Amino acid sequence: MTPPPPPPAEIVYSGEYSVNPLGEVSFGKLCAQLPSVLRRIAAMSWAMDRRAVVLLLACQLVTGAAAAVLLTATAAAMRPILGGGAVADRLEQALPALLVVGTATALTRGASSVGMYASRRLTPRLTTATDTALVEAVCRVEAAAYAVDGFADRQEAAEMGVARTHVMVTDAQRFMSALVRMVTATAVLSLLNVLMLPLLLLAVLPAGVGAVLTARVDYEIHYANVADRNVRGMMRWWSTTPKYGDEVRANGMTDYLLFWYRSLSERVDRRTLAGAPRTLRIALLSSLVGGVFLVATWAALAWLAGTGRVPLAVAATAVVAVQTTLAALSQVIVNGAAVFHTSLYLSDMQAFLDDAEKRAPQRRGLSVSAPVDEIRLEEVSYQYPGKEKPAVEALSLTMRRGEILAIVGVNGSGKSTLTRLITGIYLADKGRVLWNGSDLASVDRTTVWRCTGLVPQIFAQWPLRVRENVTLGQPRTFDDGPVWEAVDAVGMRDAVEDLSNGLDTLLAREVFGGAELSGGQWQRLACSRALYRRPSLLILDEPTSQMDPRGEHQIFEEIKAIAADRITIVVTHRLENTRIADHIVVMDGGRITEQGCYGDLVHAGGTFAELLALSKDR
Numbered sequence: 001m002t003p004p005p006p007p008p009a010e011i012v013y014s015g016e017y018s019v020n021p022l023g024e025v026s027f028g029k030l031c032a033q034l035p036s037v038l039r040r041i042a043a044m045s046w047a048m049d050r051r052a053v054v055l056l057l058a059c060q061l062v063t064g065a066a067a068a069v070l071l072t073a074t075a076a077a078m079r080p081i082l083g084g085g086a087v088a089d090r091l092e093q094a095l096p097a098l099l100v101v102g103t104a105t106a107l108t109r110g111a112s113s114v115g116m117y118a119s120r121r122l123t124p125r126l127t128t129a130t131d132t133a134l135v136e137a138v139c140r141v142e143a144a145a146y147a148v149d150g151f152a153d154r155q156e157a158a159e160m161g162v163a164r165t166h167v168m169v170t171d172a173q174r175f176m177s178a179l180v181r182m183v184t185a186t187a188v189l190s191l192l193n194v195l196m197l198p199l200l201l202l203a204v205l206p207a208g209v210g211a212v213l214t215a216r217v218d219y220e221i222h223y224a225n226v227a228d229r230n231v232r233g234m235m236r237w238w239s240t241t242p243k244y245g246d247e248v249r250a251n252g253m254t255d256y257l258l259f260w261y262r263s264l265s266e267r268v269d270r271r272t273l274a275g276a277p278r279t280l281r282i283a284l285l286s287s288l289v290g291g292v293f294l295v296a297t298w299a300a301l302a303w304l305a306g307t308g309r310v311p312l313a314v315a316a317t318a319v320v321a322v323q324t325t326l327a328a329l330s331q332v333i334v335n336g337a338a339v340f341h342t343s344l345y346l347s348d349m350q351a352f353l354d355d356a357e358k359r360a361p362q363r364r365g366l367s368v369s370a371p372v373d374e375i376r377l378e379e380v381s382y383q384y385p386g387k388e389k390p391a392v393e394a395l396s397l398t399m400r401r402g403e404i405l406a407i408v409g410v411n412g413s414g415k416s417t418l419t420r421l422i423t424g425i426y427l428a429d430k431g432r433v434l435w436n437g438s439d440l441a442s443v444d445r446t447t448v449w450r451c452t453g454l455v456p457q458i459f460a461q462w463p464l465r466v467r468e469n470v471t472l473g474q475p476r477t478f479d480d481g482p483v484w485e486a487v488d489a490v491g492m493r494d495a496v497e498d499l500s501n502g503l504d505t506l507l508a509r510e511v512f513g514g515a516e517l518s519g520g521q522w523q524r525l526a527c528s529r530a531l532y533r534r535p536s537l538l539i540l541d542e543p544t545s546q547m548d549p550r551g552e553h554q555i556f557e558e559i560k561a562i563a564a565d566r567i568t569i570v571v572t573h574r575l576e577n578t579r580i581a582d583h584i585v586v587m588d589g590g591r592i593t594e595q596g597c598y599g600d601l602v603h604a605g606g607t608f609a610e611l612l613a614l615s616k617d618r
């Protein structure tokens with residue numbers, strides 16, 4: 001029997017993202033945040049739909065006023081009903097007050113329905129706004145943030161804030177309307193008898209404390225599960241996407257992946273279940289304490305009525321007032337706890353957005369524009385967060401317009417990192433990258449990227465139409481002429497014309513009617529995307545690794561043909577392809593160890609010559 005596979009690794013955090021906000025801030029402080037959370041919800045809602053907010057507020061006012069009228073009218077109706085005389089007379093006397101009771105009830109119901117409508121108008125747009133803000137924040141951070149441990153997990157935690165936005169308005173609205181009802185009911189009740197109030201408060205307070213404590217437990221569990229949920233979500237996509245279906249099936253990975261997925265889910269469940277006894281204890285204790293005070297409240301009312309301290313009619317109204325206040329108080333507590341609960345996730349979302357804002361580019365001031373005549377690197381170093389050695393170290397290099405530069409070197413020698421530094425995707429830790437003499441550290445990055453075209457080693461296969469797969473990033477024309485030009489340049493015309501809808505064919509097999517390309521065809525399309533941009537700096541990182549010799553030949557011919565107008569950089573392990581380069585640099589351990597033209601390096605007896613010999617010795 002095969003031994004069971006090892007379970008997924010448990011992720012233990014350390015560093016700046018390892019602190020649970022609940023562990024850091026006191027309970028009182030978090031409760032004190034409630035008004036600011038409500039204010040934030042109100043401000044977001046106001047910016048979104050003023051009419052809906054006004055409608056919501058009007059409904060709260062109507063609810064409050066109706067609750068006060070309801071209780072006072074009930075008291076007015078009780079007096080004749082519980083007084084002396086014939087039943088018909090007593091009812092007749094009570095009729096006006098009863099009509100008011102009916103009207104107030106109808107108003108309350110009406111206001112609640114309209115309030116619901118207003119919150120339904122707000123919620124979807126608020127959710128979309130926060131969701132979009134999150135996606136935008138992630139898209140806009142400096143690329144280096146992705147390499148920071150825990151950044152993706154914080155993003156996962158922030159997603160929960162977006163999800164909670166869905167209930168945020170409803171929670172806040174219910175809380176506010178319960179608050180209004182409670183205040184009015186309390187006022188009426190204290191008019192009837194002051195003694196009842198503290199007793200009532202004591203009766204519902206334990207439920208409130210219980211609800212908040214439960215919210216804390218839920219949040220703690222949620223917090224502990226963030227990393228596993230993040231990994232599980234990732235693995236879910238990797239295991240089920242048809243893109244990797246061949247690898248998963250033919251390598252017999254399915255069982256292990258399912259085991260893995262189940263193990264992660266069980267781990268999440270175990271943490272959640274471990275919280276259940278705690279929440280049960282909280283619920284039982286708060287019910288017990290609350291129950292004791294509730295009994296005391298009713299006993300006090302009975303005692304007041306029994307001893308004649310309050311007239312029977314007033315006592316009857318007090319019963320209604322107590323019920324109303326109790327219900328409103330419970331609602332305040334329950335919805336207050338819900339707002340508190342939501343605020344924890346919203347805080348995570350806000351913290352992430354603030355962090356992303358800090359990680360957004362600070363490079364402003366200068367701009368660069370085509371043509372780019374020279375790119376110069378001066379003693380440039382870059383070290384990934386958490387790594388012990390720099391990926392690129394003290395590297396100097398100059399590239400001029402019209403030149404083709406080839407970068408070669410063993411795996412992990414820093415070639416891709418160097419291309420990221422040249423394009424300004426990463427900023428150098430030390431040294432300078434100068435475009436036409438301007439330091440990228442102070443150049444608006446969008447102006448840089450307007451001049452670049454990059455085919456990365458791992459390129460995207462966009463689930464878009466063929467046309468967008470070529471023009472994405474620079475949809476500069478409605479004319480298909482330049483698109484076909486870029487398609488022709490990579491020899492894809494026949495393949496595109498064979499598709500059911502030509503340039504309009506959707507390249508996503510997962511979507512109804514979508515088509516799929518071969519690996520090499522996808523790579524040709526990625527090349528055409530970069531060529532379509534006609535960039536001042538063209539970088540191709542292993543651009544032909546999946547192509548047949550004809551495709552590879554065509555791409556390199558095209559690179560040569562258009563080289564005069566731009567700086568071209570080719571990263572490749574197929575050293576024969578470096579013949580087209582004017583200059584070749586060989587990298588090792590983040591440094592340039594050899595450089596020169598093809599002819600020189602072949603006879604230099606260094607790494608280049610060794611790697612070339614090895615590639616021929618097969």
Ligand SMILES: Nc1ncnc2c1ncn2[C@@H]1O[C@H](COP(=O)(O)OP(=O)(O)OP(=O)(O)O)[C@@H](O)[C@H]1O
Binds near residue numbers: 384387409412413416
């Ligand atoms: N996003 C990243 N986060 C942390 N370390 C990274 C990251 N990308 C690369 N590295 C590390 O930086 C070093 C250089 O990597 P780089 O991708 O630049 O090498 P390369 O020469 O392009 O390799 P290959 O030939 O395999 O493509 C490696 O040690 C790698 O582990």
